[in-house]
Amino acid sequence: MYRRIKKVLGGDILKKRGKGIGVTFYGTGYGNGFPDVSRAYARLLEDGKVEILVGATEVGQGAKTVMVQIASETLNIPIEDVILVNEDTSKAPDAGTAAASRQTYNSGNAVKIACENLKDNILQEAKKILNVNSKIGLVCEKGSVYVKTYPSKKVSFKEIANINNNLKGEGVFIAHTTQMDENGQGAPYWPYTFAACAVEVEVDTETGEVTILRAKLVLDVGKAVNPTLVEGQIDGGFAMGVGYALMEDVGLKDGKMLNSSFEKYIIPTSLDIPNIEKVLIEYPEDTAPYGAKGIGEPVLLPVAPAILNAIYDAIGVRFYEIPVTCEKILLQLNKG
Incomplete structure (x- = not known):
């Protein structure tokens, strides 16, 4: 033209x-059979907020925002109730490098798994406190746990933490990757x-x-x-x-x-x-x-x-x- x-x-x-x-x-991710592992911890704090520990370094890609969003969604709590610790190697577990476009997928999965495990522990504790015979029918919402068919029967995360201050969850995610053969064939990524x-x-x-x-x-x-x-x-x-x-x-x-x-x-x-x-x-x-x-x-x-x-x-x-x-x-x- x-x-x-x-x-x-x-x-x-x-x-x-x-x-x-x-x-x-x-x-x-890393691909071609190279170990690609992310780890994360989630912990219920005394004030009822949740601490997320994951070594997902922020280099401008938005890790600090996305990890908090994933935790908030999984635990059904406000974003402001999530405390992220992600660049303190004395506390946060290794989540691999901020490279290969892997942090949201890999470390996000690790954070989600950690929060799911913490949620399960919170529900188990809430079951005892609420004196119900099963965690089935218990709902986590906005920092509280309540009985779905009887919403006024509830207990806050803060109250749970005051009774048991050692509620945690760990998440480990291993990405799919296999080494290619001598002909360059295989499934190196996913x-x-x-x-x-x-x-x-x-x-x-x-x-x-x-x-x-x-x-x-x-x-x-x-x-x-x-x-x-x-x-x-x-x-x-x-x-x-x-x-x-x-x-x-x-x-x-x-x-x-x-x-x-x-x-x-x-x-x-x-x-x-x-x-x-x-x-x-x-x-x-x-x-x-x-x-x-x-x-x-x-x-x-x-x-x-x-x-x-x-x-x-x-x-x-x-x-x-x-x-x-x-x-x-x-x-x-x-x-x-």
Whole structure:
């Protein structure tokens, strides 16, 4: 597609537009048979709140929010009644690294299991206090346990903790992963996250500059525990993909970085990123905590391929190395 813009001083600047799509599927976790284990503890505190201990490091992916939400949902208590301890190695058990888009799936599962076990212990204690013969029919809600058919017969978490201050739950989750055979066959990951990105770009054939005009990213999230965080991940991942495709160049030569500062190592700014149309596909994964898959890296992966395909659609030149800088585009155009 072509668009001509008149120069102020005469002549034409030929700008060409193109559209491109990139798709990806991404296996959650370490994969290929590498042990992938997350652990978490849940403990009822004296004030009736619940402490969650899990070594899920927060690196901007939203672990502190999601782990609290999962605990709140499992125990049916307000979010403010969940106390998260996640970066104190003297207290929190190992939950594996904040990598491989695994924390929501792996550690979220561990937190859910820990809370389920704590809930079971709370109900067992409430059964004694309420003098009923079974925990069947007991309901946890808003920091209390009551008899479903007789709601006024209830006891608070705080009252339970005052009687038994040693109620805990442990959660261990081991992700499915098997090592591939010598032919590269096997089941190295589970689950998989899927994503697709579409962009429209404009290439200035006089300067080599690429402008992204429109973008759309469709993401299979399983279930969005926190849709706002997911959309934030898409924004960040797309921006990283733009840098990956067009700007960020370490410039290695003889094992040394030529662009070792932000003076030369260029990253995108907000002015380089268009409004992104975001589409969340929710098809809950039955092995995941409340259906949620890992989405940290999948939001990045299809962006650069989509941009390179759009550049090809615009100027008919296929690039096989990134970043596709202005200089590289002009060099290829001048060859023609």
